[in-house]
Amino acid sequence: MHEEQAPAWVVDPGTPSVARMYDYYLGGKDNFAADPDNPRSIVIDGDMREPESILGHPGVLAHLDFTRPVALIMLAVLHFVTDDAEAAQLVGAFREPLVPGSHLVVSHITQGELDEDAVRRGRDVYTATTAGGIVPRTAAQVRSLLDGLDVLEPGVVPLHRWRPKTVEVEWNGMPGGDILGGVGRVT
Numbered sequence: 514m515h516e517e518q519a520p521a522w523v524v525d526p527g528t529p530s531v532a533r534m535y536d537y538y539l540g541g542k543d544n545f546a547a548d549p550d551n552p553r554s555i556v557i558d559g560d561m562r563e564p565e566s567i568l569g570h571p572g573v574l575a576h577l578d579f580t581r582p583v584a585l586i587m588l589a590v591l592h593f594v595t596d597d598a599e600a601a602q603l604v605g606a607f608r609e610p611l612v613p614g615s616h617l618v619v620s621h622i623t624q625g626e627l628d629e630d631a632v633r634r635g636r637d638v639y640t641a642t643t644a645g646g647i648v649p650r651t652a653a654q655v656r657s658l659l660d661g662l663d664v665l666e667p668g669v670v671p672l673h674r675w676r677p678k679t680v681e682v683e684w685n686g687m688p689g690g691d692i693l694g695g696v697g698r699v700t
């Protein structure tokens with residue numbers, strides 16, 4: 514999500530689309546109440562650093578049946594929690610109500626080939642946004658967020674190594690940095 518690729522003036526908050534991803538540019542406002550094409554979806558406001566406010570939200574409790582397996586999808590969000598202990602603690606809190614058969618899906622930026630200066634400059638950019646900060650983590654650190662789960666093959670690896678035969682676009686990862694992905698099953 515580079516500024517040149519997603520200028521605020523081309524984001525139409527009235528249309529359900531990938532513009533959802535650009536809420537930095539919308540300042541957290543004018544996001545979609547729900548996808549009107551899918552009455553089975555809901556959207557709530559919440560801060561993942563306060564898991565209980567999300568897990569205990571009346572909309573979530575009405576929508577999800579926690580006696581059955583649930584997919585907890587935390588894509589490209591945990592790197593905004595820059596404190597390692599806090600990241601582990603909040604993942605643990607979200608996992609806590611999940612029954613066996615549930616899955617946790619994570620993706621997370623990693624330093625890859627970037628040098629420390631590039632990482633510092635990138636982090637400075639995010640510190641100045643509503644995200645408040647960002648931190649790359651190693652595969653081992655991301656893997657540790659799945660501790661206690663049955664980690665599915667191929668493990669915590671760059672995203673393009675996940676089901677590479679099912680995507681049509683040729684993708685060899687980001688230049689320099691990368692995004693790791695992993696899936697853990699609650700047993």
Ligand SMILES: C[S@@+](CC[C@H](N)C(=O)[O-])C[C@H]1O[C@@H](n2cnc3c(N)ncnc32)[C@H](O)[C@@H]1O
Pocket residue numbers: 533534536559560561562587588589590593644
């Ligand atoms: C890179 S986008 C990923 C969006 C989506 N998960 C995806 O993969 O397309 C990062 C998202 O994290 C959200 N985010 C950042 N910090 C958050 C927090 N403390 N609580 C909830 N969401 C947060 C941002 O609002 C933004 O929507």
